[in-house]
Every structure is written in structure tokens, then in C-alpha cells.
Amino acid sequence: MAKKTYDLLFKLLLIGDSGVGKTCVLFRFSDDAFNTTFISTIGIDFKIKTVELQGKKIKLQIWDTAGQERFHTITTSYYRGAMGIMLVYDITNGKSFENISKWLRNIDEHANEDVERMLLGNKCDMEDKRVVSKAKGEQIAKEHGIRFFETSAKANINIEKAFLTLSLLGSCVDAVFIKHRPICPSSGTALATDSVSYST
Amino acid sequence: KKPSPEKEGGEGRRGDPQNPGKNPFHLTAEDVYDISYVVGRDLMAITGDSRDVATRVTQLQFKIVRILEMLEALVNDCNVTVEELRMERDSLRKEVEGLRSEGHASFPEVNPGTNKVVVDLTDPNRPRFTMQELRDVLHERNKLKSQLLVAQEELQCYKSGLIPPNNSQMARRDPEALITSTTNSKEGKQEKTIIRKLFSFRSGKRT
Numbered sequence: 001m002a003k004k005t006y007d008l009l010f011k012l013l014l015i016g017d018s019g020v021g022k023t024c025v026l027f028r029f030s031d032d033a034f035n036t037t038f039i040s041t042i043g044i045d046f047k048i049k050t051v052e053l054q055g056k057k058i059k060l061q062i063w064d065t066a067g068q069e070r071f072h073t074i075t076t077s078y079y080r081g082a083m084g085i086m087l088v089y090d091i092t093n094g095k096s097f098e099n100i101s102k103w104l105r106n107i108d109e110h111a112n113e114d115v116e117r118m119l120l121g122n123k124c125d126m127e128d129k130r131v132v133s134k135a136k137g138e139q140i141a142k143e144h145g146i147r148f149f150e151t152s153a154k155a156n157i158n159i160e161k162a163f164l165t166l167s168l169l170g171s172c173v174d175a176v177f178i179k180h181r182p183i184c185p186s187s188g189t190a191l192a193t194d195s196v197s198y199s200t
Numbered sequence: 201k202k203p204s205p206e207k208e209g210g211e212g213r214r215g216d217p218q219n220p221g222k223n224p225f226h227l228t229a230e231d232v233y234d235i236s237y238v239v240g241r242d243l244m245a246i247t248g249d250s251r252d253v254a255t256r257v258t259q260l261q262f263k264i265v266r267i268l269e270m271l272e273a274l275v276n277d278c279n280v281t282v283e284e285l286r287m288e289r290d291s292l293r294k295e296v297e298g299l300r301s302e303g304h305a306s307f308p309e310v311n312p313g314t315n316k317v318v319v320d321l322t323d324p325n326r327p328r329f330t331m332q333e334l335r336d337v338l339h340e341r342n343k344l345k346s347q348l349l350v351a352q353e354e355l356q357c358y359k360s361g362l363i364p365p366n367n368s369q370m371a372r373r374d375p376e377a378l379i380t381s382t383t384n385s386k387e388g389k390q391e392k393t394i395i396r397k398l399f400s401f402r403s404g405k406r407t
Binding site: 005042043044045046048061073074077 | 331334335338342345346349353357
């Protein structure tokens, strides 16, 4: 009998304007914690989280990108290879919502064609500062045929649900037509952890 | 016939016949000499009256002379300082004007295009590294991070007894493969592994 630490490796990517809470969303999911201090992500970072879906251990390698324009040449080179992309906006920041179409264009330009997309309206705990209605979020998601959640990293609303849903969507599509997709630009060297398995 | 008005005059206030109402801050050494002359002349006039008065006035005269000397020194020093400050101010004014016209003249040269940024070389936070350098550093950081995670995971397997020590050969191969998997031939191998894994996953079996 063979044992391994996980059955599948999924690469997910978080994108969206600077300050919408991408890092916080990821931090909540990976470490179940929240930090109010804003530290702008430098370029690109990732976290690993293993989840169990339909009895399979799935290792999620989740890439967190910097939203700032100055890092775009770096971050866009990480789109290719992602099986799922979470596009995050801030419900208290109208500009971040307006930029959704720009981010979707980026996905079209740089990501794999069959990438699973998901839209997140983050900071939904801040109802008093809301400027983007839930209906507007739902509408734009419907227009582009993608799943939508309103989330709060702070209040831990829908975070796990969003990640698990995206993983599930990815697994359904990729199970048959999966290709080896190095997420790192150029060669995909270091992150080819896919084949790591242990047997007894 | 009283000495007090002269003393007051020496301090530059009213009562001095030579300098009526003169502001003490506008006094020059000449003014002090004039005051000194007036006081001296008046003292001489008193001295002529009697012997007793004469000795007292002489003592008084020395005191007054000393005060006047102090006053002279102060006034001279003050005037020199004022003159120095005035010269310094004028030279600084000229310098500022020079720098201003120079700055206006050289500004178009420093800023040749609209998309250029002028960098202050003394600023410790000035931009210094290229995007490619940042990209390389981030790439290496993430590579090392993923290797660390794999190593930690493997260590955990050993600790939990998932991998018996005698079977360590098998496990050791993987991190090596990870580090050396730069070549394309390796990618083909990985592809096979994933596909094999997935097919077994779909048919509900475990390898």
C-alpha cells in the first residue's frame, strides 16, 4: 500500500488592486489569523495549504501578488500555470471594483485559457463604508460567467468556502485534461513539487 | 550745577545737550566722545569752586571715565558686528540670487523628458535595483521557501514514522529531483507522474 502527503497539487493565484485584502484573505485561509496593519506585498509570495476534497488530499499552493502597478511585469509572469485565479475587490473602494475589467483582461492575456476564475468582494464586514452593492458584484460575475462571493478576512466570512469552491472547480476541469504547468516563469523549476510522494 | 543730568546724558537719554533724544542703539564712538567732552567740561567747572568738592569730583571723574570707556568699547563692538552682519547678508543674498538663476538655467538640462525621474543620490531610500534584480530575488526566495516546505514535510514524515529510516533512499531522491529539475527532460517525467496520479484518482484507486 502506498502513502503520500497529498494526491494533487493545485496552484491558485490572487489578483486585484492594491489594498483590497488579498494577503489578508490568504492569511485567514492559511493561518486562520488576521492582521490589521497594511504591509504592501513586494512582488509575489505564496503559501501552502493542504485541504481535503472528496476524500482526496489536495495541496494548494496559493500565490499572492502585489496589486501595485509597479510590480505588474513581475506578477503577470506568474499567471500562466495557475489553475484558479481569485480576483479580489474591496466593497468599500469603488475604484477597485471598476478595475475588475482591467484584471479580467490581464487574465485573458497572461493566464491559461482554461483557468478557473472567481470574483471576491472583500471587506464585507464594513457595511457602513460599503460603496459597491452585492447585486453589482453578482451582476458583473454573471456577465463574465464566474463564481462570486462576498468575503471578509477580518470576520472570517466565506474565506474557506471560496478557496474550496475554486479548488473544486479546478479539480473537475483539470482531472481529465491536466497538463504539467510550471507556475514559475521560464522553467518552473523549484515549484515542481508535484511528484513528491512517499511510499512505505 | 548737578552731576546727574550729565550722567543721564552719558547713557544717551534726554538731558544731554549734545545728543538730545538720541537713541542709544544709534550711538557711535563719536557720540560717546562728545558726551565725554561735555561731562569733563562740566566737572572742571565744579572743580573750580572748592577744594573739598575737588577731591570728590576727581574720584567721580575716574568712575565716569571708566564707564565711558566701557560704553566706547560696547559701541565700537556693536558697530563692527552690525557691519559684519550686513556684509554677510549681502553676500548671502548674492549667493541665493546666483543659485536661483543657475537653477533656472540648468533645470531644463536635468529634466530632459516627461517620463524621466530625477534621483536624489543622497536619499537613502532612492530606487537602486532593477526590476530584473527584484524578479530574481523573489524567484530565489520563493524557490527556497518551497524547498524548505518540502524539507519540513519530509522531516515530519520521518518523525511520525511514515518513512522508516531504512527506506530513506526513496525519500531522499525527491528533494534532489526538486533542486535539479531545471532541465526539460525532468518536466516530461513529472507530467507522466501527475497524469498517472490523476488517472488512478479518477478510477478510485490509490497507487
